[in-house]
């Protein structure tokens with residue numbers, strides 16, 4: 643596994659920019675280098691099913707590119723949708739202390755993300771949808787910034803149909819979170835009702851490998867850019883307007 647060198651040449655334009663930039667903070671605080679790691683979320687009820695088989699191909703290829711990986715399974719226990727209690731705004735964690743919080747506690751140290759889901763009724767599975775609603779909302783409300791400018795991609799597994807609609811659904815979490823989406827040579831999908839089917843989906847597996855190499859390339863470019871002193875974008879104070887005004 644590769645050790646990424648410490649960044650010592652970062653220039654900071656102003657204090658506010660620095661404060662808003664937890665990514666830079668992490669880099670500046672790193673002693674002896676940081677490791678680049680991609681977290682891969684298995685949003686299936688099957689721990690070692692089709693989604694896992696696709697994610698494993700991504701992980702294996704990332705490892706070949708000297709990127710660390712961890713596959714995080716959301717598990718089989720019921721996950722509630724967001725109840726909009728907003729306790730996450732105070733604690734930075736979800737009120738329901740489940741796999742959402744387990745993930746939030748490790749997400750901030752990851753450098754890239756792949757979210758995998760089986761297709762259920764031409765959409766992402768119910769559990770991964772609840773999981774992602776709570777993860778992204780708690781992260782935003784709690785001001786964690788675990789996802790800001792970190793590359794992301796969605797991977798889906800279906801027996802037959804509903805894949806592109808599911809990809810559209812999952813990509814929306816990334817684009818609202820300022821995450822650059824990494825793409826492959828086709829839409830990121832594999833087909834199968836069981837892992838043995840996916841292993842025969844040679845095109846699907848190749849899509850996974852191309853995705854992994856593209857993500858590795860992006861992460862290396864980001865590292866090189868920051869090392870060369872390229873600033874992260876200036877952050878504006880958020881403007882938040884509702885459509886309906888009283």
Ligand SMILES: Cc1cc2nc3c(=O)[nH]c(=O)nc-3n(C[C@H](O)[C@H](O)[C@H](O)COP(=O)(O)O)c2cc1C
Pocket residue numbers: 686687688690691692693694759760761762763764765799800801802803804833834835836837
């Ligand atoms: C509740 C449910 C709904 C499903 N809906 C679809 C669907 O709309 N389209 C499809 O092609 N496959 C559908 N499937 C099949 C799975 O998406 C497919 O077998 C997938 O590869 C399973 O991935 P996994 O092993 O990671 O869970 C559905 C399966 C379940 C359990």
